[in-house]
Amino acid sequence: MPFGLVSAWNKRRRSKSEDHINPWIYKPVEFWQLEDQNPPAKRHHGSAVFTLKEMEEATCSFSDENLVGKGGFGRVYKGTLRSGEVVAIKKMELPPFKLAEGEQEFRVEVDILSRLEHPNLVSLIGYCADGKQRFLVYEYMQKGNLQDHLNGIGEVKMGWPLRLKVALGAARGLAYLHSSSSVGIPIIHRDFKSTNILLNTNYEAKISDFGLAKLMPEGQETCVTARVLGTFGYFDPEYTLTGKLTLQSDVYAFGVVLLELLTGRRAVDLNQGPYDQNLVLQVRHILNDKKKQRKVIDPEMSRSSYTMESIAMFANLASRCVRIESIERPSMAECVKELQLIFHTNSKGLGMTMHTFRMV
Numbered sequence: 001m002p003f004g005l006v007s008a009w010n011k012r013r014r015s016k017s018e019d020h021i022n023p024w025i026y027k028p029v030e031f032w033q034l035e036d037q038n039p040p041a042k043r044h045h046g047s048a049v050f051t052l053k054e055m056e057e058a059t060c061s062f063s064d065e066n067l068v069g070k071g072g073f074g075r076v077y078k079g080t081l082r083s084g085e086v087v088a089i090k091k092m093e094l095p096p097f098k099l100a101e102g103e104q105e106f107r108v109e110v111d112i113l114s115r116l117e118h119p120n121l122v123s124l125i126g127y128c129a130d131g132k133q134r135f136l137v138y139e140y141m142q143k144g145n146l147q148d149h150l151n152g153i154g155e156v157k158m159g160w161p162l163r164l165k166v167a168l169g170a171a172r173g174l175a176y177l178h179s180s181s182s183v184g185i186p187i188i189h190r191d192f193k194s195t196n197i198l199l200n201t202n203y204e205a206k207i208s209d210f211g212l213a214k215l216m217p218e219g220q221e222t223c224v225t226a227r228v229l230g231t232f233g234y235f236d237p238e239y240t241l242t243g244k245l246t247l248q249s250d251v252y253a254f255g256v257v258l259l260e261l262l263t264g265r266r267a268v269d270l271n272q273g274p275y276d277q278n279l280v281l282q283v284r285h286i287l288n289d290k291k292k293q294r295k296v297i298d299p300e301m302s303r304s305s306y307t308m309e310s311i312a313m314f315a316n317l318a319s320r321c322v323r324i325e326s327i328e329r330p331s332m333a334e335c336v337k338e339l340q341l342i343f344h345t346n347s348k349g350l351g352m353t354m355h356t357f358r359m360v
């Protein structure tokens with residue numbers, strides 16, 4: 001019988017194991033593969049183990065010049081390994097009261113990511129666990145996160161075909177997680193958002209941050225959690241109210257990202273008035289109104305890059321993804337199919353060549 005990694009880890013924490021006596025005694029990832037594993041873990045990458053010295057060398061002792069970003073669990077640095085490979089190194093930094101939580105995220109990330117392989121998921125190259133210090137080493141994504149591009153920090157203004165390409169890449173990554181093809185049972189990401197969609201030099205989208213991910217026990221469609229985890233603006237209302245976590249919670253978050261791509265606005269914008277801070281609440285009622293749709297299209301987007309037909313199809317898909325009732329939302333596999341159609345509709349409408357069609 002397969003076990004959810006997280007529940008297995010909790011169980012392990014509860015047991016009178018050596019871990020319980022001293023949680024900081026480090027054990028290699030193989031020891032976290034607990035009890036029965038079905039099917040056996042795939043292990044293509046993610047297994048490299050680095051020393052603290054290697055992490056320091058790679059980042060010039062975590063110099064500010066190498067700092068690429070900062071998140072809730074620590075800073076991310078650009079680094080160069082001894083092999084010459086350029087990587088992103090996440091240094092986990094947590095206040096003492098959050099250490100256990102951070103350690104759990106670290107283990108989940110290493111264990112899940114090292115078993116996954118998909119062009120739309122950020123690859124984990126390895127990790128470092130030295131004393132209480134924890135680092136995750138990822139493939140380096142040159143163009144950073146999607147949110148920065150939508151907020152004008154990126155170097156190019158994203159036209160509609162590029163936004164569709166990013167949406168499609170992210171949808172494929174999530175569909176792969178939700179299918180059983182990755183580890184034998186579906187995985188819920190739980191923290192899907194525009195800062196967790198990273199872009200490489202060709203603007204190919206890859207999903208990152210699996211620290212909150214949960215494996216869905218076989219045959220089960222719902223998982224009840226004690227605490228609601230994730231990020232404001234992306235919370236599935238059903239999950240928030242009941243604690244019932246489903247694959248459809250990721251679909252809701254995906255719908256929010258679609259709305260960010262369409263409008264260029266943030267999922268939560270505290271600079272707006274009290275009724276306009278939440279993007280879904282702000283635009284939901286007009287998504288299926290063809291006349292009003294125009295008002296919400298990102299003004300930064302070139303008018304020559306989109307057809308209104310493809311915008312209408314996209315807005316309709318987004319509106320279904322953010323439905324309050326999770327059962328009414330499409331699956332990620334359906335989102336992939338619809339986005340392919342939307343991309344082709346747009347390319348055809350603009351009279352683009354076959355080459356563009358092959359882009360996705």
Ligand SMILES: Nc1ncnc2c1ncn2[C@@H]1O[C@H](COP(=O)(O)OP(=O)(O)OP(=O)(O)O)[C@@H](O)[C@H]1O
Pocket residue numbers: 068069070071072073074075076088090122138139140141142144145191195196198208209231
């Ligand atoms: N593999 C990577 N390659 C390049 N840049 C990265 C990589 N991973 C993360 N980053 C950059 O570092 C930033 C911080 O990442 P991190 O995952 O720590 O936080 P976040 O996703 O922004 O927020 P949160 O902690 O709430 O998830 C990202 O937004 C991104 O710009």
Ligand SMILES: [Mg+2]
Pocket residue numbers: 071195196208209
């Ligand atoms: Mg992140």
